[in-house]
Amino acid sequence: MVDKVIGIDIGGTNLRGALVNKDGNILKRMKISSRADQGIDELVDNLAGFIKEISEGESVSNIGIGIPGIIDSKEGVITQAPNILNVDDYPLRAVLNEKLGRDIHFVIENDSNSAAVGEWWMGASKDVNSMIMLTMGTGVGGGIILNGKLWTGDDGMAGEIGHITIYPDGARCNCGNYGCLESYASATAIRRMVREGLEDKSLDTTLRESTKNVEPEDIPQIVMEAASAGDDFSLSIWLEVGKALGIAIASLVNLLNVEMVVIGGGVSNAWDLFIDATYKEAHRRALRAPMERAEIKRGLLGDDAGILGSAYLAFKSDNEKKS
Ligand SMILES: [Zn+2]
CATH class of the missing domain: 3.30.420.40 (ATPase, nucleotide binding domain)
Structure with a gap:
């Protein structure tokens, strides 16, 4: 034993x-x-x-x-x-x-x-039978629990939610596809949006100064702080993140009718800046009944x-x- x-x-x-x-x-x-x-x-x-x-x-x-x-x-x-x-x-x-x-x-x-599995065993979705987890980090990871079991797919490769297409002609993803969720809701995506935004010299944003000479991995945190301080461009980035998540969640909930969607990972620390957009977009797009059933929660275990x-x-x- x-x-x-x-x-x-x-x-x-x-x-x-x-x-x-x-x-x-x-x-x-x-x-x-x-x-x-x-x-x-x-x-x-x-x-x-x-x-x-x-x-x-x-x-x-x-x-x-x-x-x-x-x-x-x-x-x-x-x-x-x-x-x-x-x-x-x-x-x-x-x-x-x-x-x-x-x-x-x-x-x-x-x-x-x-x-x-961790959030389902000991964290945010302890008492549920079915859930989807999205992990927002360098990329966007996914995991699916159905009937109390991890759904791994035929070859153990299921749950690649970060690579479902959100925008058919969207930004190129590391996987080779265009417009993946990962290209809109990850640390990598945030760095891309900052870089592209700053190319417009007329754009008025505090990020122009605050992102100079910083390590790339620190950028999501800086965009979070700037948005909290009221920088419009930074706020618009988090709305974009939230919207992409909402579009993905609507399809996932229509497909699987899970009890809960848990969002975790380092980028989800900006929760208050994106979750309203996620919620709004998911409810606007999904079928009413499964979306009302699915609770969207923040991960507890970090x-x-x-x-x-x-x-x-x-x-x-x-x-x-x-x-
Ligand atoms: Zn991809």
Whole structure:
């Protein structure tokens, strides 16, 4: 009987994880730099060292790992992870078993799927049976829980809500398509909108000065502060973000009639600046009854959503092995 597992969330910057018990309590947590930009070998070495350190003195046989990218969760393979690594069809589970022993069972899942499971297990949608989670970060991730189970699709790749088309002739997305939700509601999208707006020299905005010489990852926060201070252009960016989310949510709710839509991720810190537009757009477009049914809520777990979701999936895989 497994009573403790490790849940891990791998990002482009940080590798975070925790030892978690059956009740979803975090017993011990750790965070190191992922160094994903150094390549997959470096990342996997870091990951193996991380697992050894956090499991020291504990007997842990199940480990869940969330990674941003297209993951073949059945095979434990990273099919594609363009936002952190240049790898195709990388057999992560097999490599980790090689490094850490065959007796550890690894569950590898897309990070947004893990976050959805985390919010459903311990966070905003604890008591619901069906939910959709949108994670607004560098990109827009998605996860779908139906009838109390993560919907992974036939190959484990379902839930790529960030890549559904919102505007047919819209901005180009990293995936190659045009007008994806991710191109309108992510940190990357906000940076694009700022850049394009500032090309108009007659535009009057405080961002012209405040975004000079800053790190690109700080821009969403600056746009949030400027909007809160009343900068019209910054406010219009958040309205654009909110509207795109609302268009996506209307279709998702029409399609799946879920009880709840949870929105999380770092960019969702600007909640008060975009959520009214999201709500308005979703209700304007969706069928009345399923939209009235679907509650739109902010995620509660922050960075722990992915860790707890990975831990839950690690527990669950143990039950499945035995049944
Ligand atoms: Zn896309």
